[in-house]
Amino acid sequence: xxxxxxxxxxxxxxxxxxxxxxxxxxxxxxxxxxxxxxxxxxxxxxxxxxxxxxxxxxxxxxxxxxxxxxxxxxxxxxxxxxxxxxxxxxxxxxxxxxxxxxxxxxxxxxxxxxxxx
Amino acid sequence: xxxxxxxxxxxxxxxxxxxxxxxxxxxxxxxxxxxxxxxxxxxxxxxxxxxxxxxxxxxxxxxxxxxxxxxxxxxxxxxxxxxxxxxxxxxxxxxxxxxxxxxxxxxxxxxxxxxxx
DNA sequence: TTCGATGTTCGTGAAACATCGAACAAGCTA
DNA sequence: TAGCTTGTTCGATGTTTCACGAACATCGAA
Numbered sequence: 001x002x003x004x005x006x007x008x009x010x011x012x013x014x015x016x017x018x019x020x021x022x023x024x025x026x027x028x029x030x031x032x033x034x035x036x037x038x039x040x041x042x043x044x045x046x047x048x049x050x051x052x053x054x055x056x057x058x059x060x061x062x063x064x065x066x067x068x069x070x071x072x073x074x075x076x077x078x079x080x081x082x083x084x085x086x087x088x089x090x091x092x093x094x095x096x097x098x099x100x101x102x103x104x105x106x107x108x109x110x111x112x113x114x115x116x117x
Numbered sequence: 118x119x120x121x122x123x124x125x126x127x128x129x130x131x132x133x134x135x136x137x138x139x140x141x142x143x144x145x146x147x148x149x150x151x152x153x154x155x156x157x158x159x160x161x162x163x164x165x166x167x168x169x170x171x172x173x174x175x176x177x178x179x180x181x182x183x184x185x186x187x188x189x190x191x192x193x194x195x196x197x198x199x200x201x202x203x204x205x206x207x208x209x210x211x212x213x214x215x216x217x218x219x220x221x222x223x224x225x226x227x228x229x230x231x232x233x234x
Numbered sequence: 235t236t237c238g239a240t241g242t243t244c245g246t247g248a249a250a251c252a253t254c255g256a257a258c259a260a261g262c263t264a
Numbered sequence: 265t266a267g268c269t270t271g272t273t274c275g276a277t278g279t280t281t282c283a284c285g286a287a288c289a290t291c292g293a294a
Contacts, residue, residue, distance in 0.1 A: 140251090140252085142252095165252085165253070165254090166253070166254055166255075168253080168254065168255075168256090169252065169253050169254070172251090172252075172253085173252090176251095189260090189261055189262070190259095190260060190261045190262065191261095
């Protein structure tokens with residue numbers, strides 16, 4: 001596993017981001033990451049094969065939406081929220097709000113969900 | 118030419134809109150329409166065959182981004198800006214701003230450009 | 235070193251998409 | 265009516281995307 005390429009903020013493209021967010025699974029992943037917490041790859045729950053999830057995470061990464069960090073044999077993902085805000089002000093917020101409203105990507109979850117009160 | 122279907126505001130989907138805006142030509146069309154003026158189909162200038170442009174306009178229409186009005190044998194297109202704002206607050210503004218910034222869809226123009234001073 | 239866990243990559247289909255030119259439909263105009 | 269204009273639709277083509285399982289690479293643990 002070579003160390004995955006991440007585009008610089010200046011390399012983000014609008015159409016790239018739009019394309020990345022045109023799939024419900026990927027929107028779901030973004031929603032899961034929206035609280036700013038880093039998540040383990042394996043903690044993501046999506047109704048697709050792991051190779052498919054890997055593909056989706058790659059698309060998100062290539063578009064600049066997420067950052068993947070490697071630690072030993074495990075991976076951790078975060079949303080590049082700050083950088084996106086700089087490059088595309090307001091875009092992510094608008095998308096997240098709409099996604100909540102429509103419940104897009106509800107099929108994506110995370111292990112260790114809401115810790116009980 | 119049957120009278121083209123337009124989705125209701127409630128039928129818009131986030132992923133549909135994102136997909137529609139993931140193509141530079143279509144973003145270009147949206148930009149051209151962003152001033153709120155209605156434009157004639159034939160006044161749109163894009164570096165693609167007319168059948169291709171027709172396809173793109175259909176995608177935009179189906180996603181709810183534009184409205185097409187027919188008058189005799191000619192068509193006029195407008196951006197459904199108000200309705201988009203209601204359904205996806207802030208989204209279109211953010212996209213338009215980013216598109217300007219990046220000059221996405223610059224290859225799309227309109228006849229009868231800026232009227233000289 | 236051997237095994238298990240974790241992701242990525244590969245090979246492969248099926249489906250969707252962008253594109254074109256040709257054919258078509260419908261309405262003006264001569 | 266004949267012809268022109270304006271878009272849409274059709275069929276073909278090549279590309280991209282999504283999906284899967286299998287194989288692989290890497291690391292940590294036994």
